[in-house]
Each structure stands twice: as structure tokens, then as C-alpha cells.
Amino acid sequence: MLELKAISKRYGRRLILDQLNLTVKDGEVLAIVGPSGAGKTTLLRCISGLERIDGGQIILDGQAFDPYDNQNKDSVIGVVFQDFQLFPNLSVLDNITLAPMLALKHSKADAEKQARALLERLALNDKEGLYPYQLSGGQKQRVALARALAMKPKILCYDEPTSALDPDLRQEVEKLILGLKADGMTQIVVTHDLQFAENIADAVKHVDALPEQ
CATH class of the missing domain: 3.40.50.300 (P-loop containing nucleotide triphosphate hydrolases)
Known part of the structure; x- marks a missing residue:
């Protein structure tokens, strides 16, 4: 609480x-x-x-x-920001795996496995190689949500x-x-x-x- x-x-x-x-x-x-x-x-x-x-x-x-x-x-505490704050130079997959690898010290393999599970759950499993500029507003929001959830x-x-x-x-x-x-x-x-x-x-x-x- x-x-x-x-x-x-x-x-x-x-x-x-x-x-x-x-x-x-x-x-x-x-x-x-x-x-x-x-x-x-x-x-x-x-x-x-x-x-x-x-x-x-x-x-x-x-x-x-x-x-x-x-x-x-x-x-x-995780945050999904109003403007999403995705890294424009990183792919969807890399946007989600960066923080778990740096902050939580997850291996790349473990971080990617978790990221792909989140992307599938959020109906984004075919977007992992795209960059933020290639996504719709709704897709960016779901990527931002996946990134927040990846930090558990x-x-x-x-x-x-x-x-x-x-x-x-x-x-x-x-x-x-x-x-x-x-x-x-x-x-x-x-x-x-x-x-x-x-x-x-x-x-x-x-x-x-x-x-x-």
C-alpha cells in the first residue's frame, strides 16, 4: 500500500x-x-x-x-510518460531491453526474452525491429508500457x-x-x-x- x-x-x-x-x-x-x-x-x-x-x-x-x-x-515505481520518451535512435526491442540490462543487470538474452513476451502480450510482436518514428501513437504508448513493465x-x-x-x-x-x-x-x-x-x-x-x- x-x-x-x-x-x-x-x-x-x-x-x-x-x-x-x-x-x-x-x-x-x-x-x-x-x-x-x-x-x-x-x-x-x-x-x-x-x-x-x-x-x-x-x-x-x-x-x-x-x-x-x-x-x-x-x-x-514505473512511469508511462505522456510523450512516451522513447529513444528515437533505438529499435522497439532495444528501447525495452536497455533499462533491465543497465539497471537490473539482466543479460541481453534474458532481457530480450522478457521483452518479446511483453511485446506479444501487447500485440506488438511484429514491431520489435521498428523505430519509434515508424509507429503510430497507440503503438508508441504500448511500447512505453512494455518498457515500464520490463522493470517489474x-x-x-x-x-x-x-x-x-x-x-x-x-x-x-x-x-x-x-x-x-x-x-x-x-x-x-x-x-x-x-x-x-x-x-x-x-x-x-x-x-x-x-x-x-
């Missing part, structure tokens, strides 16, 4: 998160919904260790946990996973998230799409933009 207690975050003089609390139970899908500027992505970056919190405490399975200090040491995270986070997708692909993302939930994956989804949130989530956390200071 992941607990956030009185989390605060500032950028300069601007307060982005103010004493925010939330709890995500194991195997649960939590959607964080709110308007642009409400701090949704900032919250996700704090949870995933890409930003350091300025106040409060993060607790994982009953123990104090600092994702910022923990990043790159193991694969507790305990918690998987998504930043606006449907922002650039048409309605059919949005349903595809819903199925992927619900399929991972059936496997027991704990997931946190940042979205502006309330209907999408209600379709996938066990709980919805609404956040609002703080007034300018």
Missing part, C-alpha cells in the same frame, strides 16, 4: 501541492483528475521520484519511502495516457489498464478525462489548482 501524508511541493514561490493526502491499496487503480495547472503531473513526478517533495511523507507498505533517493536503485515495478504510473488518442485507442488503453489490474498491478493514472477515470478506477482523487500567491 502506498500512502502520501501532507505532501507539499513548491516551484520557487509558487505552491503546487499543499498538504495533500492519498492512499493507494495494493492492486488498486487510482485516478487523479483535475484541470490543467492543478499539479497532477507534479504529484506523479513526486510519487515516481522525478521530483523531491518539500514536505510530508511517503509510506510504502508501512515503511517510510523516499522515491527521489530510491530512483535508479530498483524498480519500485510494484506500482505503475501513467501521465495523461489518453491525451493524444482517438476514442478507439482510448478503449484500448482502458483494456490494458484493467488487464494489468486483473494481474494485481497497482496503478496510478493522471488524467483530465473524468469518464476515462471512472471507467478504469477503483477510486478517483480530484485535485484543484491552488490560487496564485
Whole structure:
């Protein structure tokens, strides 16, 4: 279980998160919904260790946990970014195997075996030799998901996973998230799409933009 207690975050003089609390139970899908500027992505970056919190405490399975200090040491929390952040000079297969080989010290053979299993699961088994520019938006997103899953995270986070997708692909993302939930994956989804949130989530956390200071 992941607990956030009185989390605060500032950028300069601007307060982005103010004493925010939330709890995500194991195997649960939590959607964080709110308007642009409400701090949704900032919250996700704090949870995933890409930003350091300025106040409060993060607790994982009953123990104090600092994702910022923990990043790159193991694969507790994975992220699927809004812009996918695939390496343009690497093939699909290499995009997925790079981090397990470097961070988890997997052999190339083991990393590729796992990557191919993920690609088959995500209906991308014929795309492993392609480069990101050769993929559709939906395919890039599934590659980004495979790359995150290859690190075997305990918690998987998504930043606006449907922002650039048409309605059919949005349903595809819903199925992927619900399929991972059936496997027991704990997931946190940042979205502006309330209907999408209600379709996938066990709980919805609404956040609002703080007034300018």
C-alpha cells in the first residue's frame, strides 16, 4: 500500500501541492483528475521520484519511502510518460531491453526474452525491429508500457495516457489498464478525462489548482 501524508511541493514561490493526502491499496487503480495547472503531473513526478517533495511523507507498505533517493536503485515505481520518451535512435526491442540490462543487470538474452513476451502480450510482436518514428501513437504508448513493465515495478504510473488518442485507442488503453489490474498491478493514472477515470478506477482523487500567491 502506498500512502502520501501532507505532501507539499513548491516551484520557487509558487505552491503546487499543499498538504495533500492519498492512499493507494495494493492492486488498486487510482485516478487523479483535475484541470490543467492543478499539479497532477507534479504529484506523479513526486510519487515516481522525478521530483523531491518539500514536505510530508511517503509510506510504502508501512515503511517510510523516499522515491527521489530510491530512483535508479530498483524498480519500485514505473512511469508511462505522456510523450512516451522513447529513444528515437533505438529499435522497439532495444528501447525495452536497455533499462533491465543497465539497471537490473539482466543479460541481453534474458532481457530480450522478457521483452518479446511483453511485446506479444501487447500485440506488438511484429514491431520489435521498428523505430519509434515508424509507429503510430497507440503503438508508441504500448511500447512505453512494455518498457515500464520490463522493470517489474510494484506500482505503475501513467501521465495523461489518453491525451493524444482517438476514442478507439482510448478503449484500448482502458483494456490494458484493467488487464494489468486483473494481474494485481497497482496503478496510478493522471488524467483530465473524468469518464476515462471512472471507467478504469477503483477510486478517483480530484485535485484543484491552488490560487496564485
